[in-house]
Amino acid sequence: MSEDVSAIAGVQRHLPVFQALLVTLGMVITTDILKTAPTVALNVGSDHFYWVWILGGLLSMAGALCFAEMATAFPHPGGDYHFLRLAYGERVGMLFAWSRFSVMHTGWIALSAFMFADYVNAVLPLGPYGSGLFAAGVIIALVLLNLLGREIGFLTQTALVVLLALGFLSIAAAGGWLAWQDFVPEVPKVLAVPEQTGFAGFSAAMIFVFLAFGGWSDAATLSAEVRDGRRGMFIAMLGALSLLLAIYLALNWAFIQGLGYEGLAASEAPGVELLNRAFGAPEVGLILLVVGISAIASINSTLLVGARTTFAAARQVPQLSGLAVWDKRHGVPRRALLAIGAVSLLLVLFGSFSQSGFNTMVEYLTPVYWLFLSLSTLALLILRHKFPDAPRPVKVPLYPVLPLLFFSLCLYMLYSSVVFVGYGALLGIAVLVLGAILLALLGNTSIKPSSTEELL
Template sequence: MKLAARPIVTLKPTLSLTDTIAIIVGVVVGASVFETPSLVAANAGSVEIALLTWGLGGVISLIGALCYAELATTYPHPGGTYYYLRRGLGSAIGFLFAWTRMSVIQTGSIALLAFVFGDYASQLWRLGIYSPSIYAAIAIMLLTGLNLLGVRQGKRTQNLLAVAQVAGLILICAIGLFGVSSSAAPTLPLDGAEEATSNNLGMIMVFVLLSYGGWNEAAYISAEVRDGSRNIVRALIWSIAIITALYLLVNLALIRGLGLSRMADSQAVVADLMRLNMGEVGAVLTSSLVAIATICSLNATILTGARTNYALGRDFSVFSFLGRGRESTPTNALIVQGLIALVLVMVGTFARQGFETMVDYTAPAFWFFFLLSGISLFVLRRREPNINRSFKVPFYPLTPLAFCGICIYMLQASLAYTGWGGLLGVIVLLLGLPLLWWTQKFSINTGND
């Protein structure tokens, strides 16, 4: 029996250039900037290499952003990557991506960010033995509820949080650059640095690119950006420029304040910098800053994440309930996303390493579909040569080839370094195959597309 037709919810272009930049910056500049500098310092061995890799991360991100800018401006759609994959590589690949994003990539990222928020919020006010998980669940429920009120409320919150986030990072930079510096700060390479640098460059870039991850979320709001053919490109370029400048300034401040060797040995590098300059008050301030930054990223990730689920519901009848909602708000998609993220918080709670488990869980699937997105650019260029492209990636085909090469490397690295969480993510991805078969069979039997 054919399903009854339902009214289609159209997402209106309500986001300005500033709103879009705030969302991208909010997604990217999250918890990782407080975790990865010490890991980069430990493997870089010298100040020059450390700073060079952070700058290189911005260049690599720009390469990917230029590829995504062509796709997003040519095919503005709330499904983002899902739509490009479905249009370029077929509905089966599009379905697998939407399934994986809903069950692994986006919801895993939401849980990851929620755990970081819970860890730092617990340093300010602990809620018992499961305090990080309690805070994580509360944050997911509150921010999902906020976005259910509508995209206008969500974007206003995002703008305020992004301003607070950037202001906090600038404060850290000022304290590190102009405050007390460590007398142990070395300017020469660490012991064995020359040998370690050549061997560890790949590992360094894994950490750096993890910190830059998230700019591709612009694709999922491309249909909601005013004057999208121009503002998507501008937002991506401005956002990556802002993020790269912030990351370089933060690392310069940390190097000046602590020195490379002390950074390498630190378990909480920003807190150590603040403690050196402000005592325990600085540590409390740092915990508050990390909580604000993580909430900013979490809100932006929730805002953009439900868009693929919404598109999945519009294209596959079995998931049609995901395509229902109010004007400009994918209501059911937001609710389902929040429920899955809460389940992952429970998984991370019992694993007792919530952050690490969620990183492992999401990484292989993320880079696999990132690679397919680059391939879809080539396919769509060849298959649809006459379609209007208001922006074309420069130096085609070299730029998208470089992007695909980076994705292949990162996929290999993520498979090599992840633990059981990575295997779990791959298993959940593969569970989409029988689900795809059942969905196709259901569609045939009911006479639906």
């Protein structure tokens, strides 16, 4: 019965496994690494620098195994929204959909658009409000592109991910060129001093490591569209994270070769500095190209995922039935796409009149992300108990040890995201509480229970 939900929603299994892998890679690979690598180097010793990245990649794969089991057992365009409501009930699922709609997805879309606009502004001054207008234009263009049809949206994402991976490998090649020439990086005259050391420093570093690996859970929204339902999600999620870990290790190795550990910790733009030392002049064009492709790929993948979660959640609330329409001709949730785009534009408008740095957005997103990731991981154990006879083409190895290990990690990261970061975390939590209040005002009768077909 796992296919029935796709028929009800109008969704078809159209996505080849390899393309699903590339789309998943596009959900997680971003230029965050160009910002997070110096922060990680600043908070951990040189002996542990590579190990925290390897640890982050392996633990992310452990979480992906949990999601692969649920995605193959309960395929649905809502992804972990669907898992949460099966495990905990409709209201928790709706609260998760709200958090994605108001905090995680739309906030990430606006942040990525502003990141691209700021890099363009550094090369071609856009004026006082030019960054906001440029960011809004990028979002509008990608929403319109996805409205043209699912094939265009997914093919665009595939091409962007390939170009982005090649761009990152080009930066890594600069480190290889310097290593081949036996280049010895200079130690900076002023060494960066970490704000936190020991356990606190490790916790802060892991927050940024997992930020760079974040987004893999969104791949569960593709579970009803991947052609090979038995192994497609497993290959897409584990394959994407394996490739990402290899790319990140190559980039960090290149940074160390070109800048040295102390130089990386003190750098504000390691990619630019590395290319400068390798080729004699700042390769602004290449960095701008990589950042632009990354931002567009990130926004495009978030639109693909966010619209599907909004569509799935709207089907359960009569007041939101206008968003619960799947355009069968183009194969997209058209109205949900427009809604995600509209909220993202509102955040861009807000951002145009306020200044919020990269770290502030990390604080805003992180607690909400880890809260629901912990609930989703625990949902695996609950669903095994509630639906023991459901077909499970993929099963988590070392059950229940591995899920409980990842659940403990999620709780630790949730604690760290509140204790070891700034006040921006409180704003994200406040928006989540607002969603809970709105759900309470709707009342129990306003949310339709899942049908039997959608449970399995």
